Amino acid sequence: MDYILHLAITMSIWGILTLSLNYVAGFTGIISLSHATFYGIGAYSTAILTVKYGFSFLLSVAIGMFLAAVIAYIVSIPLLKLQEDAFILVSFGFAIIGYHVLLNWQSITNGALGIKGIKAPVIFGFSFSGKPLFLCLVLVALICTYFILHRIVKSPYGTIMKNIRENSIVASVNGHDVTAYKRSVYTVGALFAALAGSLMATFLMFIEPKSFELMISVFILIALILGGMGNLKGSILGAVFIILIPEILRFVGFPNTIIGEMQQITYGLILVLLMILRPQGLLGEYKI
């Protein structure tokens, strides 16, 4: 039971993470490989503020989200001047910088040793210390994220996002400030990625830079493509699959020495097969 709860919590947190990237990449067409950095900013903010400075959980999450949004906004100013391929490459670069900041800014992040002793969330005196209670908390966060993003993408603002994805030049000549829209979308996406990071930090009670390296951004993108870009339900499905695949591989009987590599090969293989056979993913509306 404990194992199932662990998986359900991880899937829910990854659900938030994949939804946030879907908002940016699936609905607006901004294929970003920097999402793990914002996920890390949320996780580290909560870890540092609660462990070192005794902040409350809610306040640390709010600060983490705010910080991620501010950094995303600032970074988006030069990044979003670039088009498609160039943007992907530069966002890749930003993810590498983010990882090395977490690894080398030892006075704040504790470097490669990471931060341990992160306490379970306490909200208004109520502690979410057990896995069943923590699952309830992440499910509430997942449902809220889903409905907020659903509301946005179904609004006139969401229609403009899809227009930009489909044809940014035509959206621009219709009188929309495409760069301003993209910047706001990128910022909101980072905000929800940071929420997922904060939850993951309090769930695992330990974080290290490796949890937010470039490959994590790639895995989020694989989850998104697998579930389907431009479909919110698809993001949750993609998150479920991305967490379940390594668990299934455990039962295949690969030797422990190569199981990590086999997981990565499997993810790569899935991505290749999807791009060839079903580029829009399982439930997607949009293909790269």
Place this chain on the structure above:
Amino acid sequence: MSQSLLQVRGLSVQFGHNKIIHGVDFEVRDGEILILMGPNGAGKTVLLKAIFGLFEKLSGTVEFDGKIIHPSPVAMVKAGMSFVGQGKRVFSSMTIEENLRMGAFLWTDKKMINQRIDELVDFFPILKKKFRTLAYNMSGGEQQILSLARALMMNPKLLICDEPSIGLAPKIVQQVFEKIEEVNKVFGTSIVIVEHNLKSLLKVAHRGYIIAQGKMVMEGSVETLADSKNLEKVFFGELV
């Protein structure tokens, strides 16, 4: 003589170290159809995109409807200018109705938007027939008409069309040009067209410019420009 609607003075555009447009002066008068001609790579599209703010200008001024404007698509649309670009010009996953609504996104009055849609579908009957069809399912000519209609949604004073005939069959091109002429007559919209298909367009245009290697080399009435010797000189690079 008609009043000046758009006055461009000394406009230059540079990409990296390459100067594409060299201090061009350009004028569009109220109510006219103006043709911009020139060989491939002359800078026609770059010039129009720079006027609309899709490319950053290096120098020069753009005065529209009596006001100096720093070109940006938002500012130009708000001022009353509309742009129909080359290539794929519609949101293919949206219906005709939704595409038209996109053209009036800066308007908030729904009644006014609905009224304008009614006017335009009456003007372009093909859109009425397929009103709830996805734009993806329309032919190239129909998509061109749709992009024209969408550009007219906010009743612009000036419509810029960049090669509207590209990829269309000759018969459809003729229909598109007839519609462009009708737009000018019925709505009083001034129109600037960049076009290679000169034979069809010279019948509908009032005045024109010839651009070559980023410089304006000739300006005049359609009759002067239509003189085959002048056109030959431009296209064979003798008028630069």
